Amino acid sequence: MMWYRERSPRRTPTPGAAVLTALSFPLLAALAACANSDAVPAEATEPLSGTEAVAAPVQPAEAATPSVRAARGPALDLPPNELGEIMVLEYHRLGEPEGEFYRSREHFAQDLQNLYDAGFRPITMRQMLAGDINLPAGTTPVVFTFDDSSTGQFYLRGDGSVDPNTMVGMWTAFSQANPEWENGGTWCVLPAADHPSNFFGELPSREVDRTTREDRIRRKVDYLISNGHEICNHTLYHARLDKARDQAQVQEWIGRGEDSIRVYLPEDYEIVTLALPLGMWPATKSLAWSGTYKGHSYEYQGILEVSGGPNVSPFDRSFNGHSVNRVIVAPGALPRALTRYEKEPGKRFISDGDPRTIAVPDSLSSRVAKDRWPNLQLKTGS
Template sequence: MMNRSEWAQKAAAAALLVLLAACGGGDGKGEGDGEQANDSATAAAAPGDTGAASGAQPGQTANNLPAGPTTQLPPNELGRIMVLEYHRTGSPEGEFVRTLENFRKDIRTLYEAGYRPVTMRQVLEGNIDIPRGTTPVVFTMDDATRGQFYLTANGEVDPNTMMGSWMSFKRENPGWGPGGMVWCILPAASHPSNFFGETKDRDTPREQREANIRKKMEMIVRDGHEVCNHTLYHARLDRAANDQQAQDWIGIGEDSIKAYLPQDYDIVTFALPLGMWPRNKPLAWAGTYRNGKRYENKVVLEVSGGPSVTPWDTRWDPHSVDRFIVGPGQLERQLQRWEQDPTNRYVSDGDPRTISYPATMAQYLNRSALGGRTPREVAGAPAAAAPAAGGAQPAAPAAGGTTGR
């Protein structure tokens, strides 16, 4: 398996090996449309891009990053993890719109409260290597919209995008760590979700459009983020005419994204458009398309449901991972819930070789999923904050979600 620096060395060379992608043939259909887009590209399936857990000492990470702000809570690696869900930037805010100012505020608030970004691939593999006293958080970016990732005329990342804001914060706060965003891409949707399109496809010469896409994908891989499939152009899987069409929307979508990735990059995460499953539900996990080609999604992201359990929990199901839409006030309320009752918050022990948990969580430990890690029961489980006199009880630890993208 390759590490991140090796990915950086391979990214440029990989561009010579890619095929043309689906969005190169003109505008695809918009989100939720029922017709298949015109063009799609193919690419070979490839092995994964993971790194093995290392021998970091407690309180350190394998990459020796500064710890930054942490919590004093005792370790609980059977606690829950927020998988955050973002879509567009803009104003006014709504369920699927976050102002850039508040996105930046989200990052800073989480960092200062002891949270650190990880990808879904890292969660799936149990490779959660963050400092002692910190909590993993996954940022998923749905739909590949313009405001998420835009290049200026000189080819630099626009600082007034989600990616630009992330890069700026990381430069100022190296303890935030590398990578951490999961980009769930629509390769053949219409503007503004046309593969991070900066203009409508017809308004940008194809060669320039493809060069921009390729550069962005190389940056995502180089900087340790994760690429996720969100289907070809966001058609609802429950409205597919038949099983084969549902499989084509998933499989051809993956191919069209892989056309811009190193040949040995394995896409393991899939986000359900609008949270809708195909009528034959297992087709979201694996299927065939294009004369017998196969896809396999090891992680399937739901749209809502609140914080998720960890891969060492008996309740963990990677084929149905809850997410948390960052709508107005939602993140703030969830953080307040965990401040009032931290018993369900994942807190790292700083050692990727061990899984620490309080005795109260022992019933949920899945020993067969530890993969050689050492389970360690710890004392001092956090207690829920007492409610104020005459006040309400603390809210439940898992925030409820709403249906959406």
């Protein structure tokens, strides 16, 4: 795309450099990237790969004096079960009318509150893949994923402040009001999709000079990563990977997407998660998690599907980072899930408050993938 360039050293953001008028939400209705259904018939270029390697876990960052954490906010008074389910929630646009791809502001705020009240705490995909679940005892991890980088998700106002009516704005306000709501979400961005899905609604470069535009994107990316959020690749512009004409095109859509995002990231930042546009796999599945474009390789530990329900724990033998199921936050979906967990709390991942251990009931100990987690201590008998 026009402003694509090769990876370059990161520049220091200049706060307050640009002034943009906030866009109104109805504008969003014009574009539904995820809901796109284009009519071009699928053309398989490669037979489906029969070998689906299980993702290797990301090594956790060096543990900073881990200790057992007691919850200060809402938590369950139940024994730990770190083999329980983890919901990976999938959000798209903010707005109304609600549907699979739209969540109202009111309901998004309510989702945060309801999950918190029910003892859930956010972690990123990166943390889940690394088994780095550093949550208080009695709480359950939940991953928030946000696809398509649209304006309603994150916008900087003219004075450079975060628009409080965006998802990032609401998240920030919620975590300030509830300090136990730590960590962040996973933002699967489209660097070159049509406005307003290009890096949270940045204006096309023909409407604003390129330096200003890139500076604003950089400040948003900086804001996310310095506040515990994760940046995830959602390909260059949301093309269906199953419709690529060949393997090179798959790698271009993913690799060029990665390179275009990396321009805004610190040099040492690794993108570890990719969300498949519309959940469609390339004919050669492994190209979704590993490939090369123009001499740059990409490698993902986590590949996000678009549906499938709650995911198994990363400590479970059956966990496959290369196929992570998600729960689309469609109308009614989250209340239903929470009601189910109320009735069957044993299905939930329940933390023991100690990130050094995998704490499970005796009856489940044979399901623990001990070989994948040599640094974590298995603790049974709960």
